[in-house]
Amino acid sequence: MIKVYGFSKVNAYARGHTRDLRVLWALEEMQLPFEIVGMDHPAHDLNAEAYRPLSPFEQIPSIDDDGLLLSESGAIVFHLAKKSHRLMPADSAGEAQVMRWCFAALNTVEMPLLSLMVLDWTADGSGGKPREFLVGWVHRVLSNLERWLSGREFIATNEFTVADILMAHVLSSGVKDAQLIAPYPGVMSYRDRCLARPAWQRAYDAYCERVEAG
Ligand SMILES: N[C@@H](CCC(=O)N[C@@H](CS)C(=O)NCC(=O)O)C(=O)O
Numbered sequence: 001m002i003k004v005y006g007f008s009k010v011n012a013y014a015r016g017h018t019r020d021l022r023v024l025w026a027l028e029e030m031q032l033p034f035e036i037v038g039m040d041h042p043a044h045d046l047n048a049e050a051y052r053p054l055s056p057f058e059q060i061p062s063i064d065d066d067g068l069l070l071s072e073s074g075a076i077v078f079h080l081a082k083k084s085h086r087l088m089p090a091d092s093a094g095e096a097q098v099m100r101w102c103f104a105a106l107n108t109v110e111m112p113l114l115s116l117m118v119l120d121w122t123a124d125g126s127g128g129k130p131r132e133f134l135v136g137w138v139h140r141v142l143s144n145l146e147r148w149l150s151g152r153e154f155i156a157t158n159e160f161t162v163a164d165i166l167m168a169h170v171l172s173s174g175v176k177d178a179q180l181i182a183p184y185p186g187v188m189s190y191r192d193r194c195l196a197r198p199a200w201q202r203a204y205d206a207y208c209e210r211v212e213a214g
Contacts, residue, residue: 001035002027002080003064005054008038012213017173020061021207022073023080025165028199030084042214074106077162087162094157101156101163105170109145112137113174120176138180146184153193160194168194 004027006020027034039045039060046058054062055071062071065083070076078099081088088098116134123131149155156163171191175181181188194200 001033002066003037004034005037005039005051005060005062005064006207007041007060007211009040009042009212009214011041015211015213016204016208018060019073019169021173021203022165022169023061023063023076024203024207025169025200026077026080026087026162028203029160029165029197030080030086032080032084036210038210040214074102074166077165078102081162087160087165089157089159089161097156098161098163101161102166105155105163105166109141109167110170110174112141113170116180117174117176135180139183142181142184142187146186149186149190152190155190160197164194167191168200 004020004023006024007015007018010018039051041060045051046055046060051058051062054064054069057071059071061073061076062069063076063079065079068079070079078088081098089095112134116131116138119131119134154160154164155167168191171181171187172195181191
C-alpha cells in the first residue's frame with residue numbers, strides 16, 4: 001500500500017495550500033489505495049533523521065511506494081500516473097507533452113508566483129524595483145499561458161492529466177492576490193474547471209478534516 005507523508009499539522013497560512021494536496025488529488029483521481037502518515041510541522045517531524053531518506057530537503061510531500069521512496073510533488077504524481085496508467089497518455093509523444101507541462105508548472109509558472117509571494121511575506125511593504133520586476137515577470141508568464149490555453153480545455157493534451165493537477169494547484173495556491181490573475185479569464189476558467197473536479201473536492205475536504213492549523 002502506498003504511504004503518503006502529508007501534513008497533520010501546519011501553520012494556518014499554509015493550511016489548505018500545501019503540496020501534499022497535489023499527491024492526494026492525483027490518488028483520488030486514480031482511485032489508488034493509500035494510507036497517510038501525518039507529519040506535524042511545528043513539532044519538527046520533517047527534520048527527523050529517519051525522514052531524510054524520503055525527503056532530502058525535509059519537506060512534504062513524499063511517498064513510500066512498497067519501498068520506492070520519492071519526494072518532489074512533480075516526480076510523485078508522474079510516477080503515480082505511469083504506475084496506474086491514468087492521467088497520462090499511453091504514447092511516448094503524449095507522455096513527453098505531459099512532462100513538458102509538469103516542468104512548466106513547477107519551473108516556469110510557480111517560480112515567479114512563489115518569488116512574489118515570498119517577497120510580499122518578507123518585505124516591509126515599500127515594494128520598489130524588486131516587486132515591480134516580479135510583477136512584470138508574473139504577467140509575462142500569465143499572458144503567455146492565457147494565449148496557450150485559448151481553445152484548449154487542458155494544458156498538455158485533450159484529456160485531463162497530472163500536468164493539470166500541478167498547473168491548477170500552482171495557479172490557485174500560488175496566487176494570493178486575485179488582482180494578479182484577474183486580467184486572464186482563460187487562465188482563471190481553466191484553473192476553476194480543474195478545481196471543480198470531484199476528486200479535488202474529495203481530496204481537499206478530507207485534508208481539511210484531518211490537518212490541524214498550528
Ligand atoms: N519542490 C518541492 C517543494 C516542497 C515544499 O515546498 N513543501 C513545503 C510544503 S508545501 C514544506 O514541506 N515546507 C516545510 C519546510 O520547508 O519546512 C515539491 O514540489 O514537492
